[in-house]
Amino acid sequence: MSPRAEHDDPPEETANDRRMRVVRLVIMSSMGLVVLVMLGIPLLELVLGGPGHVLWRSLAAEATVLPMSLLLLLLLRDRIDGRRIPDPRYYWGSLVLLAATVLLLQGPTMAMGLIASWWGVGVFTAPRERTVVVTLALAAAPWPLILTADDGVPVAVHLFLWVAAIVWALLLASGSMATIWLWDITKQAVEGQHARSRLAVTEERLRFARDMHDLLGHSLSALAVKAELAGRLVDRAPDRAESELREVHDLAREALRQVRSAVSGYRELDLIEEVASVRGVIETAGARTEVTGLDVLGGLEETGGIAALAAWVVREGGTNVLRHSDATRCRIDFSLIEDAAEGRALIVEISNDRAREGGDGTGNGLTGLSERLSAVGGGLTAARTRDGGFLLRAVLPV
Structure with a gap:
């Protein structure tokens, strides 16, 4: 973009862009709270660990959940910035780390909470067809852990917790969906304002160009004809040539007055x-x-x-x-x-x-x-x- 084009940008874009950056920061911060929840799940298991708890597994789970959460934040950033198709490295990398973290956790309850939290945010970062397959896989993922768990908890209780995790995931997804949709609507509205402002500037330029054409088209054409006629009459009819030259002078002064009028904005200004x-x-x-x-x-x-x-x-x-x-x-x-x-x-x-x-x-x-x-x-x-x-x-x- 040329320096002149940058100078002609509508002045409200600076203020609007600043507001949009603040809104974007707020959205990313609110999504970051969900990431903090996921980071806290291995720590919570570590604090609540009872007999037979393996310390290194909780620490390893914390080590894998951290890069998983960072990749999820990168996916959200890309989505907010308008990228509908996620970076495959971020998406599949986050899913692989999620699976590793689930395997390291020592109870199906914590695993269901982690899966539900990831799905509630990550579901909007992928195309619909991929989301359906991943959703079904994540919904079924806790059951091998539930059926093989040796924690003395009845399967009915695990079933209840599984349903509760699904409800939590849906609630989280609803909040994420509303936030992302509001961001999209706000961004489109601001872009629409920018477009209308640029259109107003363009229309004013076209109006000025049209005025200059309307003002000077006739005057300059008349000047050319009069000057040519005066040139032909200089030798044959000096008196008439002098009269034509006076008209050329008057036409030139009138054209200059019209240009000044257009530049000043006074022509037919209502x-x-x-x-x-x-x-x-x-x-x-x-x-x-x-x-x-x-x-x-x-x-x-x-x-x-x-x-x-x-x-x-x-x-x-x-x-x-x-x-x-x-x-x-x-x-x-x-x-x-x-x-x-x-x-x-x-x-x-x-x-x-x-x-x-x-x-x-x-x-x-x-x-x-x-x-x-x-x-x-x-x-x-x-x-x-x-x-x-x-x-x-x-x-x-x-």
């Missing part, structure tokens, strides 16, 4: 449409936007371009919110004031609740806007608020 556009883009970035005072705008179209200036203030203020804030709330307020000394004025205020550090209102855009307002006797102030937000206030004399 204040109501600009407010709706800025509001939509800011809300796409995740900030709830409230607009008040639109009812005072009636009749401003007849006040010598004040509505167009107000639209430019709204556009620059919206850009300031997107580039220099992590806002969750934004307000766009319009009001008319009457002053005996200064007369009637339109007040446009754009505020947000979370200004970033370094955003002091001295950017080129605000400087240019301030100069433009000063040219018509207006004024512009931009400053942080006490609650950590930012307020842009423009005074436009009517």
Whole structure:
């Protein structure tokens, strides 16, 4: 990606990506709690071991359950990062270590708890067909241990514990499934916001390109025809050639005026449409936007371009919110004031609740806007608020 493309990325992506990293960390941490449960099963057997307990087997089980849990975490990481097909090395390696740990454990009860815990998390890291086969194998795995166990526990009790392990696995799987699905939905929503923001930027570029074509296509074509005609008439009809050259000069000045108009954003700029556009883009970035005072705008179209200036203030203020804030709330307020000394004025205020550090209102855009307002006797102030937000206030004399 070119440096220019990186500069043009929507500013809300930084804040959204930061939030997504926090959510990802929370999900991985919650899944890590299940891993801690599995790590604790051999230790629990070691603590509760009675007569005939073999110490080295519990220690060996702990040694195998640790890499098994790490591989399971790697599978979860890949799944959360969007990899639907797991790395075979992680998946089968974790299953082999699970089988080794089960064989090292000295009681079917602990083995059933370990198998259920692994299945409750690992079931979502593999394709459906593989999951069905692995599920059936894991469900049957405890029974050879149960039937050969010499612990004096009736088979009916083991059957009850086996059913309880299945219930525990299903409960754990439900929580894991809900967490992963919520993550997928959130990620898709954020990606959708990014896509809409990029689309808005692209549409604005296309609008500008279309405006430039519409503005200059006719003017430049007329310039070419007039200049060619004047060149042919220089010798045959000097007076008419001079007239044509004057028209070429007028057309060139008009084309220059149109270019300046398009660059300034004043061509057919509608204040109501600009407010709706800025509001939509800011809300796409995740900030709830409230607009008040639109009812005072009636009749401003007849006040010598004040509505167009107000639209430019709204556009620059919206850009300031997107580039220099992590806002969750934004307000766009319009009001008319009457002053005996200064007369009637339109007040446009754009505020947000979370200004970033370094955003002091001295950017080129605000400087240019301030100069433009000063040219018509207006004024512009931009400053942080006490609650950590930012307020842009423009005074436009009517």
